[in-house]
Amino acid sequence: MQITLRIVGAREARRLNGSFRNKDYATNVLSFPYGEGRGDVVLCHPVIAREARAQGKPVAAHYAHLVVHGLLHLRGYRHEKKREAQRMERAEARWLRRLGLGDPYAVE
Numbered sequence: 847m848q849i850t851l852r853i854v855g856a857r858e859a860r861r862l863n864g865s866f867r868n869k870d871y872a873t874n875v876l877s878f879p880y881g882e883g884r885g886d887v888v889l890c891h892p893v894i895a896r897e898a899r900a901q902g903k904p905v906a907a908h909y910a911h912l913v914v915h916g917l918l919h920l921r922g923y924r925h926e927k928k929r930e931a932q933r934m935e936r937a938e939a940r941w942l943r944r945l946g947l948g949d950p951y952a953v954e
Contacts, residue, residue, distance in 0.1 A: 847883040847884070847917075847920075848883060848884045849884070849885060849886070849887060849917065849920065850885075850886045850887070851886075851887050851889065851913065852886060852887070852888045852889065853888075853889050853890075853891050854888055854889070854890055854891070855890070855891065855892060856872040856890060856892045856893065857872075858888075858890075859872035859873055859874075859876070859888065859890035859893065860872040862876055862888060863876060866878070872890050872892070872893050873890060873893065874889070874890055874893045874894050874897060874912055875887065875888065875889050875890070875894075875912040875913075875915055875916045876888040876916070877916045877917075877919035877920050879919070879920045883920075885920040887913060887916035887917060887919075887920065888916075889909065889912055889913070889916070894908055894909060894912060903950075907947050907948075907950075908950075910942060910945055910947055911938065911942060911947070911950045914938050914941045914942060914945075915934075915938055918934055918937055918938065918941075923937060935951050938950065938951075939951065939952075
């Protein structure tokens with residue numbers, strides 16, 4: 847896999863989300879696949895930091911989750927439908943366990 851990871855501010859994330867998803871807000875992660883194992887994952891630091899604080903988790907753990915989430919999107923995973931979301935969440939939890947992190951969807 848050949849991946850570019852970018853960390854951007856809220857303005858850039860909002861612009862990209864508007865241009866590519868027609869959504870007028872900064873989102874935490876965007877994925878842009880370019881074919882066979884290639885793509886970009888764009889992470890928005892202000893959104894990720896705010897979400898981590900709100901969820902009471904370390905920023906680094908939330909970054910790890912969203913990098914995995916973005917990489918899974920590059921591998922073709924989706925979460926528009928319930929069954930797709932469940933499959934993707936299981937894959938995220940599995941990869942995060944391998945990294946020594948907890949399940950981001952577990953209710954504590």
